Amino acid sequence: MVDDIVLEVVTIANTEQKEVRIGLSHLYQRYFKPFLIALHREQAGLDIKVVVSDSGYLERLLIERDLDFALIQHPADTGAFDCIDLKPVQxxxxxxxxxxxxxxxxxxxxxxxxxxxxxxxxxxxxxxxxxxxxxxxxxxxxxxxxxxxxxxxxxxxxxxxxxxxxxxxxxxxxxxxxxxxxxxxxxxEQAPLVFFPSIVKLTSTRFIHDVDRLIRDLEDYA
CATH class of the missing domain: 3.40.190.10 (Periplasmic binding protein-like II)
Known part of the structure; x- marks a missing residue:
């Protein structure tokens, strides 16, 4: 439920002055909840800031370098992005x-x-x-x-x-x-596939090591 996840900005204890800025789409708040919980649990020294909005707005924040990566619908135009695509949602x-x-x-x-x-x-x-x-x-x-x-x-x-x-x-x-x-x-019956969750970043940036490992560990990674 929405109360179980961040609605605006979440800040987790910052002991090592490391920060990661994440965009989270309204579309997949429950879908990506386990990832955010695992990140919180395993990275106590990471300052995590989550902005919740729609995928289109979060794509713009990525391009403007206001986010490190986003948990969103797979972009229609992937030219500027690297995408880790997960299993489609029915x-x-x-x-x-x-x-x-x-x-x-x-x-x-x-x-x-x-x-x-x-x-x-x-x-x-x-x-x-x-x-x-x-x-x-x-x-x-x-x-x-x-x-x-x-x-x-x-x-x-x-x-x-x-x-x-x-x-x-x-x-x-x-x-x-x-x-x-x-x-x-x-x-x-015979429903079309239109929901494609993806972890998206700019091609010119990279995931910090710990986040990259958690992404690889996602059970739904396709």
């Missing part, structure tokens, strides 16, 4: 408990989504997963009723739990155990 459909028609559903087809009001993720600027999904739907002749777009999975889940009768399209990694209890979470 797209799932999430509906509130008040939508009784989904009570016994474990999966839903793309065509079944046609008649539903949809909430989708969309970054504040630039092209991202929203545009990628729209393109995939167009190729299949599907036109969705988009009633709302938001930038944070947790904000969307809060809306559903508060009774908004819509179906949200979200990365499976961001659905917590409590959300799986409080909402209907369904696999999407």
């Amino acid at each position: 797209l799932v459909a999430v509906a509130p408990k008040s939508m009784d028609e989904f009570s016994n559903c474990t999966s839903i087809s793309m065509t079944q989504l046609l008649s539903r009001e949809i909430i989708m993720l969309r970054r504040s600027s630039g092209s991202g997963t929203f545009e990628a999904l729209q393109e995939q739907f167009r190729k299949q002749g599907i036109s969705l009723n988009n009633t709302l777009t938001m930038s944070q999975p947790e904000a969307i889940l809060d809306m559903l739990e508060s009774g908004m009768n819509c179906v949200a399209l979200l990365p499976d990694s961001e659905i917590s155990p409590s959300h799986r209890t409080d909402c209907h979470v369904m696999k999407i």
